Amino acid sequence: MTEIFSAPSQSIAPEDAERVNDLLVRIHGVFDERLVGQQPLRFALVTPLIVGGHVLIESVPGLAKTLSAQTLAEAVGGSFRRIQCTPDLMPNDIIGSQIYNFATSEFTTQLGPVHANLVLLDEINRSSAKTQSAMLEAMQERQTSVGGTVYKLPRPFMVMATQNPIEEEGTYVLPEAQMDRFLMKEVLTYPAPHEEFEILQRVADGRFEAPLETEPISVDDVLFLQRMVRSVFVAEPIKRYIVDVVNATRGIGERPQRSIKEQVRVGASPRGAIALMQVAQAIALQSGRTYVVPDDVKAMRYGVLRHRIVRTYDAIATDVTPESIIDVAFSAVTAP
Numbered sequence: 001m002t003e004i005f006s007a008p009s010q011s012i013a014p015e016d017a018e019r020v021n022d023l024l025v026r027i028h029g030v031f032d033e034r035l036v037g038q039q040p041l042r043f044a045l046v047t048p049l050i051v052g053g054h055v056l057i058e059s060v061p062g063l064a065k066t067l068s069a070q071t072l073a074e075a076v077g078g079s080f081r082r083i084q085c086t087p088d089l090m091p092n093d094i095i096g097s098q099i100y101n102f103a104t105s106e107f108t109t110q111l112g113p114v115h116a117n118l119v120l121l122d123e124i125n126r127s128s129a130k131t132q133s134a135m136l137e138a139m140q141e142r143q144t145s146v147g148g149t150v151y152k153l154p155r156p157f158m159v160m161a162t163q164n165p166i167e168e169e170g171t172y173v174l175p176e177a178q179m180d181r182f183l184m185k186e187v188l189t190y191p192a193p194h195e196e197f198e199i200l201q202r203v204a205d206g207r208f209e210a211p212l213e214t215e216p217i218s219v220d221d222v223l224f225l226q227r228m229v230r231s232v233f234v235a236e237p238i239k240r241y242i243v244d245v246v247n248a249t250r251g252i253g254e255r256p257q258r259s260i261k262e263q264v265r266v267g268a269s270p271r272g273a274i275a276l277m278q279v280a281q282a283i284a285l286q287s288g289r290t291y292v293v294p295d296d297v298k299a300m301r302y303g304v305l306r307h308r309i310v311r312t313y314d315a316i317a318t319d320v321t322p323e324s325i326i327d328v329a330f331s332a333v334t335a336p
Contacts, residue, residue, distance in 0.1 A: 011231045012290045020228050023221050024286060029214035030075035035064060036202065037195035044186035044303055045072045045160065047282045050225040053183025053275070054139055054159040056124075056174075056307065063188045065162045069120040072160070077216045078117030079154065085127035091134030095144040096151075109146050114138050117154050117219055121161040125174060132178055135159065139181045156222045176266070176310060183275050184300065185307035225285075232281035233291040237336035239277065242297060246273040248329035249309055255332045263315035263325055268308040275304045294335040301326055 012020075024046070031042050041057070045068060048055040057065050066082070073080035083094060096112035113119065114135070124132065138144050142153045161182070163174075179185070191199070202208055247253040250267030251260045260267075280296040287296070306322040315325075 011233050012228060016228060017288070017290070020225060020285060021288065023217050023225060026214055026217050027072075027075045030212060030216060031068075031071055033210075033212055033214060034071040034074070034208065035068060036198045037191050038064060038068065038188070040186060041065075041068050041188055043286075043300070044184055045069070046286070047279055047300065048183045049076070049156070049158055049222060050229050050285070051183060051278045051282050052156065052158075052226050052229075053278070054161070054181065056179070056182040056185040057160065057162045057188065058165050058185065059162075059188035061164060063190070065188070066120065066122060069118065069160045069162075073118045074212065075216050076117070076156075076219060076222050078156070078219045078222070080118045080120070081113035081116040082120045082122060083113050085121055085123050085125075085131070087126060087128060089127045089131050091131050094131065094134055095138065096146045098147040107147065109149065109151075111146070111151060112144070114144060115151065115153060117156055117158070119157075119159050121159060123164060124161040125163040129175070132174060136178060136181065154219075156219060156226065179307045180269055180271055182307060184279065184303040186303050187306070229278070229281050229285055231290070232284050234277055234281060235291070238280070238292050238294065238297065241294060241333065241336050242273050242276045242280075244333040245297070245301075245329055246270075246276070248332045249305065249325065253332070257328050257332050260325060260328055260332075263312055263320050264309055265312045266310035268305050272305055272308040276301070279304050298330065298335075301330065305329075 027046060028042065035042070041064070044055055044057065049072065057068075059065060069082075070080065083089075092112070094112045094114050096110055096115070098107040099110050100106075101108055121127075121135070138153060138157075139159055142155075142157055144151050144153065159182075190196075244253055246268045248255070248257065249260065249264065249272075251257065251264060276297055277292075279300050280292045283296040283299045284290070284292045302323050305326050309322045309325055311320060311322065311325070
């Protein structure tokens, strides 16, 4: 298998591979100091960061979503802004506005908090549809428009949005078009009892507030990691495998599954196929490889595809989960 999928030539130099490993160790070192457990959450943040995408995190309150976003910002030494979404939050509160200066009789532009390397949109489903749509240009085009002038966002740029699934009053469901803009959607669960005990120990000892012992990386290091992810080799059989899986979520392909046709109204988009490949490249890089294998495609399949599948009413009524549909799609395709 290695001979089939390994890069035909050294796509990443040994010294670059060593630097990649050092940077990733330092990022996870910062997480170890600030978070207890939550391994899926760590990878759900680090992976979009080094791919250059955005992540949506869903969980009940109190599972360190905000803390993890702040920790990631600490780990990369980038600018960080937190936006608390509320129903009365306006687009200008996010992207910026023009302010009239009476002293000079001129308008000056005040850029909004979205102009940062890492932006946390806390409880994004509490903001109105108008405000949610204002983030589309920023997330997709990496720019904002204020007073007819286009302002480029800093590089790297990443949006980390959170939503609470247990409260419906005063919330606005994210439309499919905006959900598809997120590279991944991670659903968190409660920590294990021994992890929760460790949290209490660290709170009592004040270790969460202690200065970092691990040296953070820089934004230039993040850009370097993003270049290295793009250099990870993806063989043609892997690309065909990804395409076949995405087609399986639409109920088509060589082995169309009847259950998917009955349970899925809209399958994953081509953007989902791109996301699967990019995330697989990031997983391979984090595993110390310069090429992608089928297990890299499977590793974070739920996070990449769960928010790109629109279920039918019957599937929702019978509690058919997106994860079970994804499993059926992968089982219908033979891995190379």
